Amino acid sequence: MDGKGSVCSGDVGSGGMGSASMLASVFARLARGEVEPGPLVDVAPATEQGAGTGVETGEKAVDVGEVGGARSAPSTRKTRSVRRQHWSVPMHPPGVVRVVPAALCPRPAAADSPQAADASQAADASQAADASQAADAPQVADTPQAVVAPQVPQVPQTDEGEVDSPRSSRPVKITLHELPPEALPSALLDMSKARNQKFDALLSAPIIDLEALRALAWSGVPAVLRPQVWALLLGYAPSRADRRVGVLARKRREYVDAANTLLEAPFGSVEDAIMTQIRKDLPRTEQSLAIFRAERIQSALERILFTWAVRNPASGYVQGMNDLAATLFVTFLVPQLAIAVNDPHHQTALLLQLEDLSELNEAQLALVEADSYWCFSKMLDSIHDNFIVNLPGIYRNLDKLERLLGAMNPRLASHLAESGISMMLFAFRWMTCFLVREFPLPLAVRLWDTYVAESAFNDFHVYVCGALLLHFVDDLLEASAEELIMFLQDLPTATWTETDIEELLSKAYVAHSLYASKVGP
Structure with missing residues (x-):
């Protein structure tokens, strides 16, 4: 690993994992309390709102998910091997695979909001239509009879008792060794204030009027302010300014702690199944944006989805969750890019390219990951009936x-x-x-x-x-x-x-x- 040490047990191939190991060095220091994270465009979560998200008082946990169909596309990612454990989950057209980690993770207490999901056949019916629309259309009409029941796929064993997998059986760990800027550069803030005085007036208040913010956001939110506004409206950031930074730091540590604990724990067949399905879906994520093919981004999405799935055994991972998680991730990424290049025009169209990632350090990406995770968790809390068993x-x-x-x-x-x-x-x-x-x-x-x-x-x-x-x-x-x-x-x-x-x-x-x-x- 270029002298930076291994990210997890086993051999890791190239494929851009040097930067992932830097990401790992960063969040470890945050988890140990050696550094204090600054606000991500002044966004912070409320700890008392952790119920139903997998993090409650005295418990460190993480949620994030995403639901939907995914169109078939060949993966361009390089094969890696960690712990030499491999396997593959059969796709069930026109159904959706649901992998549930019930074997290793106890069912949440009744007080927790169950977020379970089966994911549906119509999502995969769209994959069949992409492959051959005219030929598959008659088959799609039979979709209601082809619903795939929730199941944990059987893991094929090799002669040596190992399992086959296209990539690592676990995602890389996350770290945070460099603090991002405390807020947007003054030039960006000035421009934002000049064009969005109503947003500025609301967001600069000691206690934010959430109903007024909802009314204003209904007609659209400036991209550099979107993470802050969404975090507030989703209930992740507290409305009180004097609590926001401290709560944000605490929530980020909870994510880091829980994610790294899961990554260090022994993997069983269920965890391997979850990771394999995630890695089948990620290459299909928003193919119009090259950044989603970058190893740094896919590794972050892997951690978000894997951690949420293991911490939410009632639902596990649902095929297609990558779409929703990726949408939140890129939303939180845009302001960090504007910070990195000191150019507000990077915020306008979300047309992020691979070269843009070179402007971002690992600390910025780590904060995007943590905040994306929590906002997605809050989103799933509000629509959990969409994803529980029987949908x-x-x-x-x-x-x-x-x-x-x-x-x-x-x-x-x-x-x-x-x-x-x-x-x-x-x-x-x-x-x-x-x-x-x-x-x-x-x-x-x-x-x-x-x-x-x-x-x-x-x-x-x-x-x-x-x-x-x-x-x-x-x-x-x-x-x-x-x-x-x-x-x-x-x-x-x-x-x-x-x-x-x-x-x-x-x-x-x-x-x-x-x-x-x-x-x-």
Whole structure:
């Protein structure tokens, strides 16, 4: 490891792990209390809100997750071997693998909010459609009969009793040896204040008015302020300014402590299964952004997802969680890049490239990782019904979308029904990924500004999906059954702009006002 010492037991190949070992040196010092982390754009979590996230009083734990389908793509990552343990989890088209670490992790107490998930077949139906849309469309119609039950796959043993795996059986450890800047450079703050005086007035208050912040964030949040705003609205950062930095430091240490404890513990077949499935999904993550193919980023996402899965045995890891975690990660990454290059224009479009990562030190990435983890944990807490066994939240939203479409446009609802196209066949991914895969990432992040601002964004999301269907109503009414499923699984949104998202949100708001009483909860 270039003289920097090993990151975990076993031999680690190249593949960019020198930087990962630096990341490891950093968070260890933080865990030992040798350094105090500065605020990440002044974001901090509230410790009393740890219930349901895997961290409670006297317990160090971590949560993070992400749900949704993932489109097939060949992995370009180099193979590494740690502890020479390998195995692979069979994919179940058109189903989703759920790996549950129940063998080693006790079920949470009743006070904990269970976050379990099965992940659904419609997500993988989209993978089948990507591979061969025309050929697979008839098979997709049978998706409701192909739901994959929760299971822990059997681990194939080699002659030597070892297990086969494409990469390391455990992620690298995390460390923090260099503090990031305390806040944004003054030039960036001045520009932000000049253009966003309302945000500045709210965020600089001794006690932030969260309802006023929700109302302002509904129409969009500046990228450099987005991590702070999202952390506040998700309940991760306390609204009191005098508590924010201290709480933030404490929460980051909790993540580091719990993650490194899990990485140092012996791995069993269940942990290997979780890691293998995560590593199958990560190469498919937001392929339009090169940074998600970088080893530093994939290692961070591995730790987030693996730690959350092991600490939440009721749900484990659900195939596709990578999409939601990656969306949060890049959101928290943008301000750190603006800090590193002292250039506010890096915050505008989320068009991050591989060369941008060279501007970021390991401490900045480590803080992005910890804060992304906690915000994702809070997000899952608010929508946990979507991911528990039997997916009641997902099916409830699909039923609601069907009722909503019948009220908004009975003709389109009838056309879909007569063509044999149920909501399950295309909207399951919409519900699990919150449209991350239906829009370019910058637009999905803008959409999430409104979702985070909505106190019940899982409910509002259904109306956004209804407005999205009506946007394409003319195309859909003219399409055959095969054309319908192909169109709905690959919406032509690549050329959409933020103006289109604003219009979609406005229509969803109107639909909610008009039809909420008819559609019901």
